[in-house]
Amino acid sequence: MIDPEDVYRRTTPSSRKLHERAVNAMPGGTTRTTTYFDPYPLYIERGEGCRIWDADGTERIDMLGNYTAMILGHSHPKVVEAISRQAARGTAFAAANPIEVELATLLCERVPSLDLVRFCNSGTEATMFAMRLARAFTGRPKIARIEGGYHGTHDYAEVSTHPILAEAGPPERPVARPDSIGTPQWILDGSVILPFNNPDAAERILREEGEQVAAVILEPIIGAGGVIAATSEFIERLRAVTVELGMLLIFDEVISLRVAPGGAQQLYGVTPDLTTMGKIIGGGLPVAAFGGRADIMELLDPRRTPNLPQGGTYNGNPLGMAAGVAAMKELTPDVYEELNRKGARVKDQLTEVFASHDLPVQVNGAGSLLAIHFTDIPVTDYRTKATANPKITHDFFLALVNHGVLMAPRAMGALSTPMGEHDIQEFVDAVDAVVTEQLPRWQANGSLRSD
Numbered sequence: 001m002i003d004p005e006d007v008y009r010r011t012t013p014s015s016r017k018l019h020e021r022a023v024n025a026m027p028g029g030t031t032r033t034t035t036y037f038d039p040y041p042l043y044i045e046r047g048e049g050c051r052i053w054d055a056d057g058t059e060r061i062d063m064l065g066n067y068t069a070m071i072l073g074h075s076h077p078k079v080v081e082a083i084s085r086q087a088a089r090g091t092a093f094a095a096a097n098p099i100e101v102e103l104a105t106l107l108c109e110r111v112p113s114l115d116l117v118r119f120c121n122s123g124t125e126a127t128m129f130a131m132r133l134a135r136a137f138t139g140r141p142k143i144a145r146i147e148g149g150y151h152g153t154h155d156y157a158e159v160s161t162h163p164i165l166a167e168a169g170p171p172e173r174p175v176a177r178p179d180s181i182g183t184p185q186w187i188l189d190g191s192v193i194l195p196f197n198n199p200d201a202a203e204r205i206l207r208e209e210g211e212q213v214a215a216v217i218l219e220p221i222i223g224a225g226g227v228i229a230a231t232s233e234f235i236e237r238l239r240a241v242t243v244e245l246g247m248l249l250i251f252d253e254v255i256s257l258r259v260a261p262g263g264a265q266q267l268y269g270v271t272p273d274l275t276t277m278g279k280i281i282g283g284g285l286p287v288a289a290f291g292g293r294a295d296i297m298e299l300l301d302p303r304r305t306p307n308l309p310q311g312g313t314y315n316g317n318p319l320g321m322a323a324g325v326a327a328m329k330e331l332t333p334d335v336y337e338e339l340n341r342k343g344a345r346v347k348d349q350l351t352e353v354f355a356s357h358d359l360p361v362q363v364n365g366a367g368s369l370l371a372i373h374f375t376d377i378p379v380t381d382y383r384t385k386a387t388a389n390p391k392i393t394h395d396f397f398l399a400l401v402n403h404g405v406l407m408a409p410r411a412m413g414a415l416s417t418p419m420g421e422h423d424i425q426e427f428v429d430a431v432d433a434v435v436t437e438q439l440p441r442w443q444a445n446g447s448l449r450s451d
């Protein structure tokens with residue numbers, strides 16, 4: 001029987017050596033919790049198209065694309081050219097620049113809810129400013145958010161993204177739990193937790209909280225938390241209830257902007273008051289944005305007194321803007337459609353593979369996003385997602401790395417435009433090979449028991 005960790009250790013000696021050095025300079029030898037996994041992270045030296053090469057020169061299919069950001073794959077020639085051209089002309093000035101106008105205009109034209117937009121450097125900042133803006137606009141203190149949704153790493157975001165179930169309260173009235181040590185109690189007191197895809201319970205909670213709530217923030221398609229699409233009923237109910245109760249509705253489309261030119265809001269036909277974006281809009285560089293209704297966004301106008309100041313040394317820096325414009329111009333409606341078609345096909349193929357092994361698995365897909373949940377219960381919210389088997393998930397992820405594919409350790413992935421039929425077939429074959437290899441081990445060591 002093959003232990004994926006043994007194989008991983010044997011085949012990635014350079015990553016192991018780099019990590020041994022890294023632990024002397026960074027806690028856990030890493031600077032990003034999400035790229036760490038046991039026994040040590042994989043060090044990538046180079047990427048091109050949908051392929052990446054690790055520090056030992058081993059090639060793999062990149063099924064994660066920097067957590068969905070690299071929709072065009074790596075080193076896309078148009079993006080490389082735009083970055084090179086701009087790098088030679090200067091990367092950041094304490095001034096406005098013409099390219100930020102271009103990217104801002106492009107986003108306002110594409111995304112239905114955007115009258116006005118502002119740039120920042122990470123999705124974390126985008127959701128932080130959107131929440132602050134909602135509090136400023138409504139004069140209310142609390143933010144309602146979805147259990148199991150992810151909005152980055154600031155204090156208000158690090159609440160109930162993956163609570164321990166025993167501490168999370170009843171499914172119909174979840175309690176706010178901190179995701180990080182160091183989260184102040186007042187953040188939890190200022191957070192209202194809604195169950196995903198349960199319109200009646202969500203409405204009841206919002207009515208109870210009433211004028212305390214400034215905004216409801218949600219990913220219309222939960223991304224990092226397992227690729228779980230909201231039902232239209234849920235989204236439409238939240239829209240109606242927030243209007244009635246004077247709360248703002250914020251769509252966090254940092255990931256879901258990759259499903260259509262106008263994001264998930266275009267697909268659902270529901271327009272939020274504010275939208276946060278990131279990942280794909282920077283063409284692989286750290287660019288994010290938030291925007292929405294003019295009457296709300298105008299609170300950021302420095303000509304107003306008082307206003308909501310939004311500093312940021314690298315906001316709208318020309319390097320990121322140039323990469324973003326180049327990438328977004330490549331993303332025509334046809335490109336989204338083709339990518340989504342491929343996504344739907346991969347989901348079907350994977351479902352067939354798991355069924356052929358008689359393994360209880362849910363393959364969740366939305367556009368070009370996919371997530372594999374090792375459970376026999378359909379995954380529609382955090383509580384159902386939490387039934388997935390963590391031991392199998394980790395084995396599966398590591399064995400897949402050994403078989404030439406990088407997904408997220410929680411078995412989430414995203415397609416990129418350079419992926420052709422043969423890349424996709426290689427991925428599906430690798431999944432098949434991993435299950436064939438690991439199933440006897442999972443059966444023998446009891447991992448398949450639901451305890």
Ligand SMILES: Cc1ncc(COP(=O)(O)O)c(C=O)c1O
Nearest residue numbers: 122123124150151152252254255
């Ligand atoms: C929906 C969503 N919002 C916000 C963020 C935070 O973005 P960043 O990692 O750029 O801070 C993420 C990151 O994955 C995300 O998926």
